[in-house]
Amino acid sequence: MSRLQAGRRHSVRFSLNGKPCTGEAEPRLLLTDFLRHQLAATGTHVGCEHGVCGACTVSIDGKPARACLTLAVQIDGCELRTVESIAPSPDRLGILQSAFKRNHALQCGFCTAGILMSLDCFLRAHPRPDEESIRDLLCGHLCRCTGYTPIVRAAIEAAAELVDHGKEKTDA
Amino acid sequence: MKAAAFDYVRAEHLDEALDVLGREGSDARIIAGGQSLMAMLNMRLAKPRTLIDIMRLPELARIESKGGTITIGAGVRQASLQEWPELGRDLQLAALALPWTGHAQTRSRGTVCGSIAHADPSAELPLVLQALAGEVHLRSAKRRRRVAANDFFVGMMATTRADEEMIEAVSFPAVHKRSAFREVARRHGDFAIVACAAVATANGVRLAVGGVADVPTARDFPDLDGSALDDALNGFAYSLDARDDVHATARYRRDLVRMIGRDLMREVLQ
Ligand code: FES
Ligand code: FES
Numbered sequence: 001m002s003r004l005q006a007g008r009r010h011s012v013r014f015s016l017n018g019k020p021c022t023g024e025a026e027p028r029l030l031l032t033d034f035l036r037h038q039l040a041a042t043g044t045h046v047g048c049e050h051g052v053c054g055a056c057t058v059s060i061d062g063k064p065a066r067a068c069l070t071l072a073v074q075i076d077g078c079e080l081r082t083v084e085s086i087a088p089s090p091d092r093l094g095i096l097q098s099a100f101k102r103n104h105a106l107q108c109g110f111c112t113a114g115i116l117m118s119l120d121c122f123l124r125a126h127p128r129p130d131e132e133s134i135r136d137l138l139c140g141h142l143c144r145c146t147g148y149t150p151i152v153r154a155a156i157e158a159a160a161e162l163v164d165h166g167k168e169k170t171d172a
Numbered sequence: 173m174k175a176a177a178f179d180y181v182r183a184e185h186l187d188e189a190l191d192v193l194g195r196e197g198s199d200a201r202i203i204a205g206g207q208s209l210m211a212m213l214n215m216r217l218a219k220p221r222t223l224i225d226i227m228r229l230p231e232l233a234r235i236e237s238k239g240g241t242i243t244i245g246a247g248v249r250q251a252s253l254q255e256w257p258e259l260g261r262d263l264q265l266a267a268l269a270l271p272w273t274g275h276a277q278t279r280s281r282g283t284v285c286g287s288i289a290h291a292d293p294s295a296e297l298p299l300v301l302q303a304l305a306g307e308v309h310l311r312s313a314k315r316r317r318r319v320a321a322n323d324f325f326v327g328m329m330a331t332t333r334a335d336e337e338m339i340e341a342v343s344f345p346a347v348h349k350r351s352a353f354r355e356v357a358r359r360h361g362d363f364a365i366v367a368c369a370a371v372a373t374a375n376g377v378r379l380a381v382g383g384v385a386d387v388p389t390a391r392d393f394p395d396l397d398g399s400a401l402d403d404a405l406n407g408f409a410y411s412l413d414a415r416d417d418v419h420a421t422a423r424y425r426r427d428l429v430r431m432i433g434r435d436l437m438r439e440v441l442q
Contacts, residue, residue: 001188006177006221027180027223049173051278052274052362063251063280069210070281075227117278131256137231139360140275 004073014075016041017085025072032056034072035082043083043113047142054141057114058082064121064140083113086120095165096120099158100151107145115141119155127163131156175213179222186231187313189224189338194313196222197335202205207274207282208290232340237262243309243343250279250297251286262346265369266301268353269296275361285339288324290417291331294364294383295353298325302388303369303380304344308333311340316342325387348372350440353433357381357421365420366428370436377437384412384425395441405433 004010009024016039023038034099035058047053047061049068056067059081086094093101106112108135115138122134122137123129134155181200183189193200201220203209204227212218226232232247233257242263244253250273253259259267273296274282287297288308301308301321308324310317310333324331333339355367364383371378373392380390391408393401409429414422 001184002182004180006179026214028175028176028177031175033174049214051207054275054277060281064277065281066277067205068214069206069278071180071206071210071223074206074227075184103326122276136271136360137276140277170363 010073012066012072012076014026014077015079021080023072027071027073029072031058031067031070031072031075034087035067038072041082041084045110045113047110052142053111054114054118055111057117059117059121061123062124064118067080081117081120083116086116095161096123096154096158099154099161103150103154105146105150105154111141111143111145115143117149119158123159123162127159129155129159173214173216176216178213178220181224182208182228183220183226184228186226186229186340189226189229190313192224193338194336196414201223202246202289202338204246204286205282206286207278208286208292226338237346238396239341240346242346243341244284244336245341245370246283246285247421248283248337249285250274250282251276251313253284256278259427261348263304263344265347265351265371266297266300266344267355268351269300269367271371272296272353272357272361272364272367277323278361285342288342289331289333289339291325291329292363293328293386294367296353296364296367296382299367299382299388300353300370301342301344301357302382302390303371303378304347305378305390306342306344308339309341309343310337311336312336312338317341321388328386331345347383349373352436352439354436356428356432366425366432368407368429368432368436370440373441374438377440379408381408381412381429381433384414384429386413391441393437401434402430405430408433 004027012025013022025034027076035044036139045055047055051066051069058067061079200222202224203223212236232245234245236243254270262422277347287295306321307318349372352370357364367382369380376394409426414425416422
């Protein structure tokens, strides 16, 4: 058993976007704040801080999860992926991102990081999704700009493209 | 907002968790998937001094089906139950209700027992437990006991769990009768304005309603139709003491109970 004391920082080891990473966190520190303030990984956004909006969605051990409902200390030993992993390189967009751009699936972009992470996890598990299952997945996100239709379109396009580029999928 | 400070205990054996809980009582809280508790912590509606994480205890992460009873350990995530191959056959009502339980992004971490421990009156899993007359398995360092769903929920987010107890598991009888579930919410996956679950019984239907009374409430109905059924449903709807809130009026809630109740009863009896 380990007891991590309140008010002190404790080391957290995990993998961030495929690379080993170590940080320090007080027990009460949220994964969102840990990512943004300690690791300067500001791609993950914070909207509501109680699990409703989906802006903070990341992938923990391959499953989509709310970073605002996760403590930094809970991810010790986990594999974490954030939106920073979506593009193959800093100057190139991934397949999902390009589809979002083509379809105007973002306007202000506040919700986008979370939606990309949900879709990324989902499309790995369900390479040939129908529209209904994508809409069902998007229920876990709030977007106040797009009206969702362009997001659904982008997701369906990206899914088809990802199947074609089977081997590129890992870096899409 | 941010949570108030707490110690974080990562239990490696169940005894350790029970031991800390026994010593610290109401100052300590168990955290499993955290999908209800973390929001409470962030809003400072809960300010425990110690959080006890039980998600590294493999013995709690099991689903067991034995002698017509399905027992779901405190570490079983909602998504894992959803993927359990026997679910559609043995626990059809849960299979129908799980897609309405939060979102894919919260079911991936949230646990079945955690939702029941939280006892939100509009949550789906407490409703399913009540509809199927399941049991909650409580355990402290000193004793174990089982409490029927109907005795477990005593008020809005209030249960008969004592401070030094944790939910070790919940159990459901395997039910092979027809079941139905329906819910009305502002957005699919949000808390229900009204949620109804129905299961066929030997001589009628058991109908359970969430989101209206302070606790999920079930009633057994004989096989009625026509105005006798309308009257029975109307009586049930009024007995739930619906209240107005920002999401819906009491009257709208009673309407939903009558209408959804009727549809579901028809569905399971046809
Ligand atoms: S910030 Fe996490 S769901 Fe809104
Ligand atoms: S693009 Fe603005 S909230 Fe979705």
